Amino acid sequence: MALKVYNSYTRQKEVFESITPGHVGMYVCGPTVSGESHLGHARPYITFDVLFRYLRYKGYKVRYVRNITDAGHFEEEGRAAEDKVGKKALLEKLEPMELVQKYTNLFHWAFSQFNCLEPSIEPTATGHIVEQIDMIKKIIAEGYAYEVKGSVYFDVKKYATQYDYGKLSGRIIDDLLSATRELDGQQEKRDPADFALWKSAAPEHIMRWSSPWGVGFPGWHIECSAMATKYLGAEFDIHGGGMDLQFPHHESEIAQSTICNHISPVRYWMHNNMITINGKKMGKSYNNVIKLTEMFTGDHPLLTQAFSPMTIRFFILQSHYRSPLDFSSEALVASEKAFKRLWEAYSILKEFKPDETGENVTDVLLEGKVLNWLEEFDDFMDDDLSTPKVIANMFELAPIINSLKDGLIPITSLTTSTIKLMQEKFEVFMEDIFGLENENKTGNETLKGVMKLLLDIRKDAKNKKDFATSDKIRNQLLDIGVLLKDEKDGGMNWTI
RNA sequence: GGUCCUUUGGCCGAGUGGCUAGGCAAAGCUCUGCAAAAGCUUCUACAGCGGUUCGAAUCCGCUAGGGACCUCCA
Structure with a gap:
């Protein structure tokens, strides 16, 4: 089955066909x-990490570009241009690039916790000022931008006479052009809908670069265009980002x-929906953000406990990326x-020795159901x-896995190939595509040795019907977060 | 105000006109020294009203609620 993705530009699901067979160029707006x-x-x-992983699973060679926006851009056109990065740096008495480095490191750390693969290229806006200036020059040369007092604006009105400005976002161009905004400096622009390509920098502006139009800094939108073009070409396959x-x-x-490349840049525009909190979008302007570090530690009034990166990853995967997802502590707990239950079943599945069964199905109905569920893994992802x-x-x-383990369903009910397929599909989808991983910290050899000793003592106690000792071990371990489980055959299992 | 989206059981969330989504919680049972885990079973909903249809959570209209964007935002 072919992969279908929802293209925001055409507002429908389309069969995905890459421009260059076997290769995919993907750009995602970074932080x-x-x-x-x-x-x-x-x-x-x-x-988009899951999409990246899935495309690779489908056999594509993917160049995944995700930028770092480290050049502060103005907060609002026309208003006194404020360099966000520069402004905060002053307050914190740090060099702008020191601040940028700090938050870039933190970003990388958080998303490695989420087990997100690194993009193929992670370009920074400050590292591509030259490319951005070149692009602005081209747009001016094409006649779609104009300079006013050291700033350069894109001429939306002119563009709209030939192209469909507003198609992606469902905007009506006349509304945009007639929109009136009571903002300072608005007079600079020929039309309120025009957006800045280059802004001249006020003296107090820390981040600043020389340009043909004077000292200033690039507009927000131009960085993505410049870097996407540089690394993926004039036309590329997928551009992703948040709906906002x-x-x-x-x-x-x-x-x-x-205007620059004489071709519409993107084949498939993909947008994820927002995470809401009490029905409201989580965002700086709403003052309702929960930082990732707070999620991981549980240190926030809205959190009843800490939530691990994998819990959050699983929580996000449990809803469709184009649906809004409402956050609550209860939902995360669920x-x-x-996730714990599913991972446990997966771990059990891994231990199965499929050779114990044969090619003779003893439960045709079950076999059919299992095979169908497994086949649908791919179908659902393709959709x-x-x-x-x-x-x-x-x-x-x-x-079914748990029942096979406990013998409630005989292992011979399924054929060797089905068990093997199940093992293979679970591994590929859980780990390679969903990027989920075990969070148990049970790998330490010393800990394993100590636990083995405790379990041995407890087994002896149980055999002697010394339940006081047996329960003491179990309860005290539970207090420090180690969960003991007795198994049917007298064995014991433990997880943290 | 404009554009668009959304409203599913106690909670979270899938849902392509006809077939049990799933998870969490809750209850009962089985297993078990007791637990836990696991298994089985129960709880069967689609905001309201009207329409189209043999048949609608799913299509159309109206009403009500919620949200996003229009300004930095993932």
Whole structure:
């Protein structure tokens, strides 16, 4: 089956066909490193990490470009231009690049916790000022930008006469052009809908570069256009990002690149929906953010406990990326338990020795069901990354795995090849595609030795019906977070 | 105000007109020294009203609630 993705540009699911067979160019808008990443940021980077992993699974060679926005851009056109990064740096008495480095490191750390693969290229805006200036020059030469007092603006009105500005975001150009904004400096622009390509820098502005139009800094939208063009070409396959970036950011990217390269830059625009908290989007402007470090430690009034990176990753995968996802501690707790149960079943599955069974099916019905659920893994992913459905199927299989282990279902019910397929599919989807990983810290050899000793003592106690000792060991271990489970055959299991 | 989206059982969330989504919680049972885990079973919902249809959570309309974007935002 062919992969289908929802293209925001055409507003429908389309069969994915890459421009260059076997290769995919993918660009995702990265973080602005002027602050700490919060829960909302986890969604796009995990979503597109799964897409990246799935494309590779499908056999594509993928160049995944995700930028770092480290050049502060103005907060609002026309208003006194403020360099976000520069401004905060003053307050914290740090060099701008020191701050950028700090938050970039933190970002990298958080997303490695999420087991996100590193992008193929992670370009920084400050490292591509030259490319951005070149691109602006080209746009001016093409006649779609004009300079005013050291700033350069894109001429949206002119662009709209030939191209469909507003198509991606469903904007009506006349509304945009007639929109009136009571902002200072608005007079500079020929039309309120015009956006800045280059802003002249006020003297107090720390981040500044020389340009043909004077000292200043690049507009926000131009960095993505410049870097995407440089590393992926004039036309590339996938551009991803949060829905809130559709307008004006992505709309403007299309305009800039189209004028510069004479071709619409992106084949498939993909946008993830927002994470909400009490029904409201999580965002700086709403003052309702929960930072990732707070999620990991549980140190936030809205959190009843700490939540591990894998719990959060699983929580995000349990909903479809284009649906809004409402955060609550309760929902995270549910995901934590669900993930634990699923991973446990997966671990059990890994231990199966399929050779014990044969090629003679003793339960045709079950065999058929299992095979069907497994086949659907791929179908569901092909259908615009329906991760929740894949997970639902995994949960259909979990009781079967557990029953096979406990002997409630004879192992001979399924053929060798089915067991092997199940093992293979679970491994590929859980680990390679979903990027989930074991969080148990049971790998330490010393700890293992100590635990073996404790279990031996407890087994002896149990055999002597010394339940006081047996329970003491179990309860005290539970107090420090080690869960003991007795098994049917008298064995014992433990997890942290 | 404009554009668009959304409203599913106690909670979270899939849902392509006809077939049990799934998870968490809760209850009962089985297993068990007791637990835990596991297994089985129960709880069967689609905001309201009207329409289309043999048949609608799914399509259309109206009403009500919620949200996103229009300004930095993933």
